Amino acid sequence: xxxxxxxxxxxxxxxxxxxxxxxxxxxxxxxxxxxxxxxxxxxxxxxxxxxxxxxxxxxxxxxxxxxxxxxxxxxxxxxxxxxxxxxxxxxxxxxxxxxxxxxxxxxxxxxxxxxxxxxxxxxxxxxxxxxxxxxxxxxxxxxxxxxxxxxxxxxxxxxxxxxxxxxxxxxxxxxxxxxxxxxxxxxxxxxxxxxxxxxxxxxxxxxxxxxxxxxxxxxxxxxxxxxxxxxxxxxxxxxxxxxxxxxxxxxxxxxxxxxxxxxxxxxxxxxxxxxxxxxxxxxxxxxxxxxxxxxxxxxxxxxxxxxxxxxxxxxxxxxxxxxxxxxxxxxxxxxxxxxxxxxxx
Numbered sequence: 001x002x003x004x005x006x007x008x009x010x011x012x013x014x015x016x017x018x019x020x021x022x023x024x025x026x027x028x029x030x031x032x033x034x035x036x037x038x039x040x041x042x043x044x045x046x047x048x049x050x051x052x053x054x055x056x057x058x059x060x061x062x063x064x065x066x067x068x069x070x071x072x073x074x075x076x077x078x079x080x081x082x083x084x085x086x087x088x089x090x091x092x093x094x095x096x097x098x099x100x101x102x103x104x105x106x107x108x109x110x111x112x113x114x115x116x117x118x119x120x121x122x123x124x125x126x127x128x129x130x131x132x133x134x135x136x137x138x139x140x141x142x143x144x145x146x147x148x149x150x151x152x153x154x155x156x157x158x159x160x161x162x163x164x165x166x167x168x169x170x171x172x173x174x175x176x177x178x179x180x181x182x183x184x185x186x187x188x189x190x191x192x193x194x195x196x197x198x199x200x201x202x203x204x205x206x207x208x209x210x211x212x213x214x215x216x217x218x219x220x221x222x223x224x225x226x227x228x229x230x231x232x233x234x235x236x237x238x239x240x241x242x243x244x245x246x247x248x249x250x251x252x253x254x255x256x257x258x259x260x261x262x263x264x265x266x267x268x269x270x271x272x273x274x275x276x277x278x279x280x281x282x283x284x285x286x287x288x289x290x291x292x293x294x295x296x297x298x299x300x301x302x303x304x305x306x307x308x309x310x311x312x313x314x315x316x317x318x319x320x321x322x323x324x325x326x327x328x329x330x331x332x333x334x335x336x337x338x339x340x341x342x343x344x345x
Contacts, residue, residue, distance in 0.1 A: 001077070001094035001095065001121075001127060001128075001129050001130075002037070002127070002128045002129060002130055002148060002149035002150060003034060003035065003036050003037055003040075003149065004034060004070065004073075004093070004094035004127070005023040005033055005034035005065065005070055005094075006021045006022065006023055006034045006035055006036035006039070006063075007036070007127050007128070008066070008069050008070055008073055008127065009021055009023060009063045009066070010036060011125075011126050011127060012066075012069060013063075016036075016061060016063075018038060019036075019038055019059075019061055020035075020036060020038040020039035020041075020042060020044070020057050020059060020060050020061060021035070021036040021038065021039060021060075021061045021063060022034065022035045022036070022039050022044060022050075022053060022060055022061070022062055022063070023035075023062075023063050023064075023065055024050060024062065024065070025050055025239070026050060026062045026064065027050065027241065028050065028051045029049075029050075029051075029239060029241060029322075030049070030050040030239075031047055031048065031049055031050060031239075032044060032045065032046055032047065032048045032049075032050060032053050033046060033065060034046055035048075035053075037149055039053075039057060039060060042056045042057040042060075043056050044056055044057060044060065050062065070093060070094075071093070073125050073127060074093045074094060076124050076125055077094075077121055077124075077125065077127075077129075078090070078096070080117060080120050080121055080124060081096060081098055081117065083104070083120075084098070084100065084103050084104060084105060084113060084116075084117060085098055085099060085100050085103040085104065086104075086227055087099035087100075087101075087225045087227050088225075088227055089225045089226050089227055097137055097140065097141075097225045098117075098225065099224075099225035100113045100114075110133045110154070111133050111152070111154045114131035114133050114152055115131075115152060117129075117131070118130075118131055118150075118152065128149055128150035129150070130144055130145070130147060130148045130149060130150060130151045130152065131143075131144060131151075131152045131153075132144030132145070132146070132152075132153055132154075132155075133152070133153070133154040133155070134154065134155040134156070134157075134160065135156075135157050135160070136219070136220075136221040136222070136223070137221055137223050137225070138173055138174075138216050138221040139155045139160055139163075139164075139219065139221070140155075141173045142155075142167070142171065142172070142173050143155050145171075157219075160219040161218070161219055164191040164195075164216075164217055164218075164219060165190065165191045165192040165195060165217075166190060166191065166192070167190065167191045168189065168190055169183045169184070169188055169189055169190060169191070169193070169194060172191070172194075172213075172216065172217075174212070174216075175213075179206070182205070182206075186205065191217050194213060194217045195217045195218065197214070199211060199214040202214050233276070233327045233328065233329035234261070234264065234265060234268075234270065234272075234327060234328055234329075235261065235276075235278075235325055235326065235327030235328075236257045236258075236260050236261040236264070236325065236326055236327070237257065237278060237323060237324060237325025237326070238253065238257060238323065238324060238325070239280075239322060239323045240253070240321070240322060240323065240324075243282045243320035243321060243322055244320060244321040244324075245320050245321075247315060247317075250311065250317075250321055250324070251308060251311065251312075253324055254277075254307060254308065254311055254324055254326065255304055255307075255308070257324060257325070257326050258303065258304050258307045258326050259300075259304070261326055261327070261328065262300050262303055262304070265328060266300075270328070270331060271296035271297070271298065271331065272296065272297060272328035272329055272330055272331050273292050273293050273294075273295070273296055273297065273329075273330040274290055274291070274292040274293075274328065274329045274330035275290065275291050275292075275293075275297075275303065275306050275307055275310065275326070275327070275328060276288055276289070276290040276326070276327045276328075276329065277289045277290070277307065277310040277311055277324075277325070277326060278323070278324065278325030278326070278327070279311075279314065279317075279321055279323070279324060279325075280321070280322045280323035280324075280325075281317075281318070281319035281320065281321060281322060282319055282320045282321070282322045283319060284322070285319070287314070289310045289313065289314065290310075291306055291309070291310060292330060293306070297328070303328075307326055
């Protein structure tokens with residue numbers, strides 16, 4: 001989806017259309033969750049501190065998150081996906097991989113299917129989406145960003161290698177700012193530069209990820225679209241208006257976060273073995289600590305007790321606490337294998 005949260009706000013509040021809009025925390029300690037394309041022209045982006053965003057755009061219109069509206073729109077969009085194929089792997093509330101070689105319309109053109117899906121999303125939600133089409137996840141993801149907003153782009157197999165060779169290294173999906181700078185320092189600026197590197201060198205420079213880089217620049221990505229993929233984690237965290245110092249207050253806040261998370265887990269009938277604690281200090285340094293139990297956690301008291309053990313093992317805390325988070329992971333997995341058909345681009 002295109003600037004999903006901000007677009008929902010502009011749709012539901014006509015006075016916001018055409019104006020720089022951001023969704024997120026409105027306090028000086030808040031962060032931007034999403035920015036409209038009008039706001040992005042000022043350099044505003046998600047995860048940016050609200051204070052900095054206001055400096056870049058004094059006329060920025062800040063909207064508090066309206067999760068109910070976003071979830072409602074997401075459900076409609078997901079329902080549209082499932083009308084065309086069961087092979088839908090959600091990436092987030094507003095993005096998913098679809099394998100349309102498993103599709104219900106018997107349409108063998110992936111590009112035409114993507115256009116039909118885009119059209120139906122707009123008719124049903126009055127929101128625009130952008131689609132990327134190719135023969136694997138990596139290329140489809142890159143393609144989806146090329147003609148945003150409200151765009152569509154196809155990378156057919158016979159053009160993939162030439163496309164990747166000319167692609168700026170910063171545009172490779174999975175390469176962030178830190179890795180991109182490391183590539184630049186190594187004299188690697190485009191895909192063709194990356195393709196010249198030996199796998200052994202890439203592994204030495206980037207560890208196991210080096211092999212991934214070696215493959216993707218050659219158009220190799222064998223990951224399947226998994227409609228019932230294992231959920232990696234479910235979490236709850238909070239940034240506090242005032243830094244926490246007292247251990248009693250820290251534990252009280254952690255228990256409240258844990259209770260909220262436990263309620264969500266039990267409502268979804270999710271079982272997990274691993275608990276992870278996240279602490280962000282007032283200097284923005286982040287520490288995480290995890291513990292994996294031998295069995296799946298099915299008791300709230302055990303869960304909260306284990307969470308408290310993780311924080312208590314960190315005492316005395318060296319700095320005031322800006323954010324606390326708690327998550328559960330290591331879930332059970334379910335797999336489904338539908339029938340596949342040939343597809344064209």
